[in-house]
Amino acid sequence: MKTKRATAKDVAELVGCSVSAVSLVVSGRTEGRINNDLRDRIEAAVQELDYRPNQSARTLATRSPSNIAFVCPDIRNPFFGEVFHGLSASVAAQYRVQLRVPSSGLDFGIDVVRDAQSENIAGLILAAPSSGVMELFRSTCPTVLLEAPDQTLGLPCVDLNLESAAKGLAQHLLAMGHRRVGYLSYQPKKGTFVVRRHHLEVAMQEGGAHLLDAIASAGELTIEEGEARFFESWKHWKENGVTAVVAADDILAYGAIRAAKKAGLHIPGQLSVAGFNDIPFSALIAPPLTSVDFRAYELGQAAGAAMINTINGRATNLTVVETELHLRASTGAATPLKGPKRRASGTSSAPAV
Missing domain, CATH: 3.40.50.2300 (Response regulator)
Known part of the structure; x- marks a missing residue:
């Protein structure tokens, strides 16, 4: 059986409000515009009808891009997978994250960055860019750097302590x-x-x-x-x-x-x-x-928050994410390695490591 996808008009009719009010709530732009009671009723109706905004239509209607490009090194590294997860979760209410990685090798060059910039994107996040990339980089949209402690361009940056x-x-x-x-x-x-x-x-x-x-x-x-x-x-x-x-x-x-x-x-x-x-x-x-x-998920969340603030004109120069040391069985008390000992009477010498 074919079912019809819910629209903003369906939500508005269920709540008894305007379609524009639904749009404001879904886009997170309710402050000073929508009272709490109406916002709660609209959010409940969105859940009931399983309403999901059409991102393509939203982009055409608002003329605003709905994607944030995330450029990172080899995605096979679990660290960047966690960062991507945290980033996507933090911006999900307003944006989708477009992943950009190198087609070969383990790191991205300026070509990957420029390809991302050529798209109609709301913002750009560069994860651990090399000094070579930063020397050639020119900002064309709201940009946030992730793990770039040596950057000198004055861009918003999310770094680890x-x-x-x-x-x-x-x-x-x-x-x-x-x-x-x-x-x-x-x-x-x-x-x-x-x-x-x-x-x-x-x-x-x-x-x-x-x-x-x-x-x-x-x-x-x-x-x-x-x-x-x-x-x-x-x-x-x-x-x-x-x-x-x-x-x-x-x-x-x-x-x-x-x-x-x-x-x-x-x-x-x-x-x-x-x-x-x-x-x-x-x-x-x-x-x-x-x-x-390095708390990769939290790092991704912080990058998402910094990106939204930058897009909205509230950029902060630096956000620092704290780290935590996990002690496990691979480290213990120092035991100096020794060479072979001279054999003593009645004993045998152990081979050197």
């Missing part, structure tokens, strides 16, 4: 006795990765510890890259007394854990491993990973 995040992780490692910590960095020139490493190094130095970089940075955020960079760097780290490794992202930390196990290292008995991001899998791997939770 990376200083607090790094300091909390450093204090935990210091309390466990770690004084030489290896660091698996990520190569692309992204402010968020540069800043989180900087704050971690400062906090470690203040506690009398040292941060030792891997021989080479990871070129991609993949488990395989984390594993390769660990194997490449382990001899150097071991010779310098490293007892813990921190990865710029949990995905790299997974690779480090896999490599450490292949090298015969017990985690955390012989080596502690930690990361940034706390994506859902981090609590499920063996051992569960100590990580800084």
Whole structure:
């Protein structure tokens, strides 16, 4: 049986009000125009009739775009999936979110941004843009930057409290006795990765510890890259007394854990491993990973709120989202690795790790 889709006129007839009143309530523009009683009755009728505005018709009628473009790196990274979820939920009453990702590779270039700008969009959100993208970027519509702590364009920005995040992780490692910590960095020139490493190094130095970089940075955020960079760097780290490794992202930390196990290292008995991001899998791997939770869903919600404020002419320069450190079994007390001992009478020597 074919059913008819409810219209604004149907809602108005049920409530006994004008179609324009229904439009104001559905679009969230009731302040100073619609009294609370009428608003509540209209909202109840919308639910009863399962009324859903036709976005295409709304755009034509108001001549206002109804989409917000969200440009982000590889959507296969669970972090950006959570950000997208939070963003979509926060703007759902007024806008739809149009996802723009690179067709190849793990990061977007200025071409993806310009393609998004060529559409009739209400606003643009750029997630963790590289310095190369920002050098070429020109704003053509309300724009919000997400995780871009080094941006200098004066655009509204939603950032993480990376200083607090790094300091909390450093204090935990210091309390466990770690004084030489290896660091698996990520190569692309992204402010968020540069800043989180900087704050971690400062906090470690203040506690009398040292941060030792891997021989080479990871070129991609993949488990395989984390594993390769660990194997490449382990001899150097071991010779310098490293007892813990921190990865710029949990995905790299997974690779480090896999490599450490292949090298015969017990985690955390012989080596502690930690990361940034706390994506859902981090609590499920063996051992569960100590990580800084970047609260991706809340970050997306904050980006949505900043976007709506910017569209409505109430832009704020900076919104900061707090982080939280989750301590798990991948980190423990520092145990300096030792070389082979000389065999004593009546004992056998254990092989070096």
